[in-house]
Amino acid sequence: MAHFKPIFHLTVAHSFFANGRCTNLFFSPTPASLRLLHQHQLLVREDDSGFSLVADIDVTAAFDEEDVVRFEVFARDPYFGIYTEEIYSRSPTAPLYCSTHNITADNTSLVLEGQVPAESQDARSGRAKPGTQHPLLVVDIELSDKKILAALQDGRPVEYQIQFNTREVYWKYYFFGELAQMELDIHDLSPQASVTFDPSDEAVAKNGKAFISQQPIAMNSAPKQRFQLQDKSNSGKILIKRLPNAGVNLISKSKDLRGQQILVAEIYVNQ
Incomplete structure (x- = not known):
């Protein structure tokens, strides 16, 4: 046997x-x-x-x-x-x-x-x-x-x-509709609060707005980031308690505020 x-x-x-x-x-x-x-x-x-x-x-x-x-x-x-x-x-x-x-x-x-x-x-x-x-x-x-x-x-x-090992990419949020007319601010709700977002100076279609993270974020199959959208012009009123996280299916090339080419994960929010 x-x-x-x-x-x-x-x-x-x-x-x-x-x-x-x-x-x-x-x-x-x-x-x-x-x-x-x-x-x-x-x-x-x-x-x-x-x-x-x-x-x-x-x-x-x-x-x-x-x-x-x-x-x-x-x-x-x-x-x-x-x-x-x-x-x-x-x-x-x-x-x-x-x-x-x-x-x-x-x-x-x-x-x-x-x-x-x-x-x-x-x-x-x-x-x-x-x-x-x-x-x-x-x-x-x-x-x-x-x-x-x-x-x-x-x-x-x-x-x-x-x-x-996983790659790190920048996250880039696009906002359209009524949200794009407001003075937006993205807050990191994690205990470390380590990720901040800057408004992008690029032109966005349909009068939209774009925000890009100052630092790259490690990609993950189950992202744990907790970003909240607030209205700066209205005493920080919460507009979206938790923004959607980035995925791997919308990755493109972009530029940071210094004009350097970077890889970004795009997230679209229309509200």
């Missing part, structure tokens, strides 16, 4: 998500890696934020130095590159790279590198046909890693993670 046990487990963490777990990536073994997995009778078991390599402890033999399983990583979310700091400014044809050969000092995470090493290029990586999706990340798992070899003996899987 086969005794399948996980020998390697990889999870993806992302500070954009409220719970820190990234659940919208999928890992696809390259054709050469699929053959290698079959050769060594290894199984891939996906979970919501990563995958495990599972081996039949009774029959799987030690691995050779050249045995490397490569996964190409794709995003299910079309906005992933917008809210991910490491991905945003990269070319869509230039994936990030990480491997079990390069881990963080605390032995918990794979280090994200800028490009796939030329000597490790798989026949498929970086050569997608026109119109097909390119991977945003390439992951190499060296099966001869001493920790993985030890896992074959004691059955305790090697645990690693990949850490992505």
Whole structure:
């Protein structure tokens, strides 16, 4: 009877998500890696934020130095590159790279590198046909890693993670209708009260008004900001108790009050 046990487990963490777990990536073994997995009778078991390599402890033999399983990583979310700091400014044809050969000092995470090493290029990586999706990340798992070899003996899987960081963008509120005729002021109701907004000097369609944050705000799947709209000309009368928070679906380029180009998350309020 086969005794399948996980020998390697990889999870993806992302500070954009409220719970820190990234659940919208999928890992696809390259054709050469699929053959290698079959050769060594290894199984891939996906979970919501990563995958495990599972081996039949009774029959799987030690691995050779050249045995490397490569996964190409794709995003299910079309906005992933917008809210991910490491991905945003990269070319869509230039994936990030990480491997079990390069881990963080605390032995918990794979280090994200800028490009796939030329000597490790798989026949498929970086050569997608026109119109097909390119991977945003390439992951190499060296099966001869001493920790993985030890896992074959004691059955305790090697645990690693990949850490992505969220981007920071400025928030930009647009006000229309009766609100645009008032002397508006945006207050931060959080205990720190760290975010302030300035009126934008740009022309806004339909006689609207725009306000832009003085500092960028970390993007999050569940923003906790609490901004309140008040009327300065009417003793600070509350107009909107809590303004809507920014999302990732309305991101554009704009300029701050110094004329510097910045990235903004737009929020439209018509009342």
